[in-house]
Amino acid sequence: MNSLQTLLVATDLSAPSRHAAQRAAMLAQQAGARLELVHVLERGSLDELRRLFHDDGEAAQGRVREQAREALSQLTSEVGETLGVSAGHHLLEGAVLDSIGMQAELLNAALLIIGARGASGMRAWLLGATAERLLGLTRRPILLVRQAPREPYRKVIVAVDCSPWSMQSIRLAQAVAPSARLILLHAYDVPFEGKMRLAGVDDDMIKRYAAKEHQEVFLRLKQSAREAGIPASWQQQVIHGDAAAVILQQQEEEGADLIVLGKHGVGMVEELLLGSVTKHVLAEARCDTLVAAR
Structure with a gap:
């Protein structure tokens, strides 16, 4: 049987990704596993923010980083404390999927967990393609969470x-x-x-x-x-x-x-x-x- 020693949740800090973090915490408690959360700030978006704000660009980037850091820390505490699970978190910058894949490899994650946004049509197919690309970037299994875990x-x-x-x-x-x-x-x-x-x-x-x-x-x-x-x-x-x-x-x-x-x-x-x-x-x-x- 697979040993779930480390679980990694990739979160964009949205409500659907919160469901993923909650499910991951439930699995971590069940398996006695280590829980880690990762959020990636897309490098291109940060560069565009700096360009738009000109002289205030670095300060704007700093505010975005700090807001993301606070939100990620709060989510980590909430999902961990609810089930008595110790959880860590990582704020990264770069290409989102590449960064998630590299973090999964770095932590030797037994399972990568992501949230699914409610969508249909083309967005739903893009969701499938995103998970497929992540599977190509890492040898880790991926759990796509759609429902709030109860x-x-x-x-x-x-x-x-x-x-x-x-x-x-x-x-x-x-x-x-x-x-x-x-x-x-x-x-x-x-x-x-x-x-x-x-x-x-x-x-x-x-x-x-x-x-x-x-x-x-x-x-x-x-x-x-x-x-x-x-x-x-x-x-x-x-x-x-x-x-x-x-x-x-x-x-x-x-x-x-x-x-x-x-x-x-x-x-x-x-x-x-x-x-x-x-x-x-x-x-x-x-x-x-x-x-x-x-």
């Missing part, structure tokens, strides 16, 4: 593809939600189904292929659960269909409060497809989402 996670969907990376996702889910009911979910398509139809393969033959795939995956999921030592209360779901659509639909139907999925699949094609699935789920899910790193 209790530990209770029901978790773990999207698995039966690759070695799936075990990493399962163990991460166990570390973050040790008391939750886990649902191991595998969505699959019949290989070359479209080409088989074009070649005149009848529906019965395709159904037999699908049934065989279903049974093989079912057995592999059981094996993965045994290897991970998951308690007997876990569920498994093997569903034919588009992976992102299946994950989102099952989250709604099951009322899951967390989705866990991996960044990589099996081989280059699957890796690219899973990247698309990950971004889609990050943008569209209504619950918190945890992405295991490579």
Whole structure:
């Protein structure tokens, strides 16, 4: 099981990022982990502020730094004291995502936690892209927090593809939600189904292929659960269909409060497809989402 020794919250000091800090404090208390908060002042914005205020530019920059330092210190104290967790904080300047990624590596963070702003359409897709870029900058798993936390996670969907990376996702889910009911979910398509139809393969033959795939995956999921030592209360779901659509639909139907999925699949094609699935789920899910790193 993953050891959550250090948790790093990246905050922009907004209300959604406060939810992320609260969830991180809850996880730190649960795991006995060290909690750290980081806020990054974007260097370009500071330079623009100095240009606009001319002779008073340095003083304006100083006021912004001091306000950010006070707000970050206050947030750190509030989330830490509420749950009796000792927390540290870091005020950085530079490119935001690069700075967050470097701080996660510097602290050897077991988990990077960020808040999700309520958004739809293009902004939601940009949110998914932002989390994807952070995953490219650090090898740390990322938890995207959407909801104000009220209790530990209770029901978790773990999207698995039966690759070695799936075990990493399962163990991460166990570390973050040790008391939750886990649902191991595998969505699959019949290989070359479209080409088989074009070649005149009848529906019965395709159904037999699908049934065989279903049974093989079912057995592999059981094996993965045994290897991970998951308690007997876990569920498994093997569903034919588009992976992102299946994950989102099952989250709604099951009322899951967390989705866990991996960044990589099996081989280059699957890796690219899973990247698309990950971004889609990050943008569209209504619950918190945890992405295991490579």
